[in-house]
Structures are given as C-alpha cells and as structure tokens.
Amino acid sequence: MLKVLFAGTPDVAVPALRQLAGDTEHFEVVAALTRPDAPKGRGRKLEPSPVKRAALELGIxxxxSDPKEPTFVSELKASGAEAGAVVAYGNILRQNVLEALPMGWYNLHFSLLPQWRGAAPVQRAIWSGDTVTGATVFRLTRGMDTGPILAQSTCEIGAHETSGDVLAKLADDGSRLLAATLTAMASGEIVPQEQPQGAYEVASKIGHDDAHVRFDVPVFAADRQIRACTPEPGAWCTMHPQGGVAKADGTDDGEAFHILKARPADAADPQTPKDLKPGALAVSKKHVWVGTATTPIELETVKAQGKKAMRAADWARGARLGDGAFAD
Structure with a gap:
C-alpha cells in the first residue's frame, strides 16, 4: 500500500482526493495539503478550500503550512508519506520539498503536455479553438510542468462546452488516471518519458480584464472567449440599455453585465438579424443578439449587476431597452 500525501485546493482537485482515499487496497492518504482558509463573498468570511472540506469529511x-517555511520538510517526513499527488494545489514546491518524499511528487495536469503548460490549460485550449485536450500525470521537477510523463488520456472539447464543463470531465477522468498511474508507478510498471523539446503554448492565468468580452471580432472568437472564461473568472461586458445616455453625474448608463451562456446565432434562421454592428443589441420575444464583426452572437443566460442569473430574453423584457442599446 502506497502512503500518499495529497496536495490540492479547488473543486477540480476533489475527485482525485476521493478516488485515492476510496482505494484502500492500494493507497493510504496520510494527509491533505491545501491553501489556508481564504475570505469569500461580500462578508469576506474565511472559508476552507474545497479540498480541506473533503479531507475533513473523509477523516484525513x-x-x-506554507511549503516555503523551514519546518515544512520536517512536517512532510513526519507524515510518513512515500509519494505526493498534486492536483491544482496553487503553490510552487521548492527542490528541497520535491526531494523530501522518497518516491517523489506526481502532478495531474489538465492538458496534453507539453502543450499548455501553466495555470489555465483548459481555458487557453478553448480560447485557441482546440477540439481535443486531455490529462497528463507527470513527475514534478523544478521546471513549470516540464517533468517526465507517466500517462495521458484524451478528451474532446464539445462545440458549446465551457471551461467548467471540460474541467469537470477531466477532473473525473483524471482522478482514475492518477490512481492507476500511481499504482503502476509503485510497482515499477511505468517508465517515465521525458517531454519532447520545442516551443509550446503557455497557458497563462486568465484575469478579470482578460474576461472582458470583445464584440469587434468574428463571432467564433467572441464565443471562444466567453466559453473559456466561464465560470471563472466570468465573461463580462458593459451593458448600455439606453444607448449610453448621460446621467447627471456625467457618466452614462453603462453597468457591468455577466454573460453566463451564449452561442453563435444560426445565420440560416430568418429571425437572426442581418448587418448588426459590433456590440449593437437586437431583441425578439425569445432572443437577445449582440452584433460582432461577422454574424451575431445570441445571449442565452445572463446576470445583470445586482440581479440573479436569468434567461437573456427575460432580462431584456425587464431592462426596457432603448433605441441604440449596446454592449462593449
């Protein structure tokens, strides 16, 4: 039985923790390493990470602790762990930490390495128009996602899937891949393979400003951006329901507006507006379209500032859109 220290933080890491903890024939999860409780919500109340909640539920x-602290290596050795399993932990492990466990550290990464090394591999794959991605288990080394590969699995990216949809599939499939790989590694059945050399796209983190949707681009580009940024950090734009009418304070009527679900409009549908300028809104009883540099994109689910998520058509009826309403 392999004694494993699990390191992870967000929801996407929980399936792997549960998979390892549930396989008591092959693993003993001796501890779960996660980020400290963080402030969440309007009240900024400290909340435990999803991995911490799951670990406590499982009795792990x-x-x-901060891996940079001088006492951290001693804590690792005291845990009795032989190997580390990492899924979206969020901290860089220094060389002395990587060397502290006798069988090393193994990371489940959500791309087909060496492509899309970095913090946001699924988001960047969708934004770039990839139709296939996957999961990779590799041994952690000092470089960013550059260690030798033990196993990979592939996953299709559906035409309308968001990064949240794809990550959910990969988290589930990847949990089984990680468990099978660690089992094979412990018994010597896998020989890690060095990653090929070359120039590959880096999956840099996507921030709030990156998620500001552009409509002066072809519809496929706007669609990819929205899907890549959903649910995190959340695709958004500024909505001007009265066409940018000036207020008494000198500002216009624009307000932050989140797009939770959208898709390219069916150009063959006679209802789809033609020649809609980028950012311009068109509304029917059941549809809300926004113009792009090519054909419109249809908004399906939205969240206006201070409101709950709702169907775009329902929002449009309540918003009392004026002539010239637009989004930018």
Whole structure:
C-alpha cells in the first residue's frame, strides 16, 4: 500500500482526493495539503478550500503550512508519506520539498503536455479553438510542468462546452488516471518519458480584464472567449440599455453585465438579424443578439449587476431597452 500525501485546493482537485482515499487496497492518504482558509463573498468570511472540506469529511489530516517555511520538510517526513499527488494545489514546491518524499511528487495536469503548460490549460485550449485536450500525470521537477510523463488520456472539447464543463470531465477522468498511474508507478510498471523539446503554448492565468468580452471580432472568437472564461473568472461586458445616455453625474448608463451562456446565432434562421454592428443589441420575444464583426452572437443566460442569473430574453423584457442599446 502506497502512503500518499495529497496536495490540492479547488473543486477540480476533489475527485482525485476521493478516488485515492476510496482505494484502500492500494493507497493510504496520510494527509491533505491545501491553501489556508481564504475570505469569500461580500462578508469576506474565511472559508476552507474545497479540498480541506473533503479531507475533513473523509477523516484525513489537513496541512495548511506554507511549503516555503523551514519546518515544512520536517512536517512532510513526519507524515510518513512515500509519494505526493498534486492536483491544482496553487503553490510552487521548492527542490528541497520535491526531494523530501522518497518516491517523489506526481502532478495531474489538465492538458496534453507539453502543450499548455501553466495555470489555465483548459481555458487557453478553448480560447485557441482546440477540439481535443486531455490529462497528463507527470513527475514534478523544478521546471513549470516540464517533468517526465507517466500517462495521458484524451478528451474532446464539445462545440458549446465551457471551461467548467471540460474541467469537470477531466477532473473525473483524471482522478482514475492518477490512481492507476500511481499504482503502476509503485510497482515499477511505468517508465517515465521525458517531454519532447520545442516551443509550446503557455497557458497563462486568465484575469478579470482578460474576461472582458470583445464584440469587434468574428463571432467564433467572441464565443471562444466567453466559453473559456466561464465560470471563472466570468465573461463580462458593459451593458448600455439606453444607448449610453448621460446621467447627471456625467457618466452614462453603462453597468457591468455577466454573460453566463451564449452561442453563435444560426445565420440560416430568418429571425437572426442581418448587418448588426459590433456590440449593437437586437431583441425578439425569445432572443437577445449582440452584433460582432461577422454574424451575431445570441445571449442565452445572463446576470445583470445586482440581479440573479436569468434567461437573456427575460432580462431584456425587464431592462426596457432603448433605441441604440449596446454592449462593449
């Protein structure tokens, strides 16, 4: 039985923790390493990470120590762990930490390495128009996602899937891949393969400003951006329901507006407006379209500032859109 220290933080890491903890024939999860409780919501109340909540539910000891602290290596050795399993932990592990466990550290990464090394591999794959992605288990080394590969699995990216949709599939499939790979590694059945050399796209983190949707681009580009940024950090634009009418304070009527679901409009549908300028809105009883540099994109689910998520057509009826309403 392999004694494993699990390191992870967000929801996407929880399936792998549960998979390892449930396979008591092959694994003993001796501890779960996660980021400290963080402030969440309007009240900024400290909340535990999803991995911490799952570990406590499973009766697994939780470590929230900073890996940079001088005492961290001693904590690792005291845990009795032989190997580390990492899924979206969110901290860089230094060389002395990587060397502290006798069988090393193994990371489940959500791309087909060496493509899309970095923090946001699924989001960047969707934004770039990839139709296939996958999961990779590799041994952690000092470089960013550059260690030798033990196993990979592939996954299709559906035409209308968001990054949240794809990550959910990969988290589930990847949990089984990680468990099978660690089992084979422990028994010597896998020989890690060095990653090929070359120039590959890096999956840099996507921030709030990156998620500001552009409509002066072809519809496929706007669609990819929205899907890549959903649910995190959340695709958004500024909505001007009265066409940018000036207020008494000198500002216009624009307000932040989140797009939760959208898709390219059917150009063959006679209802789809023609020659809609980028950012311009068109509304029917059941549809809300926004113009792009090519054909319109149809908004399906939205969230206006201070409102709950709702169907775009329902929002449009309540918003009392004026002539010249637009989004930018």
């Amino acid at each position: 000891p939780v470590l929230e």
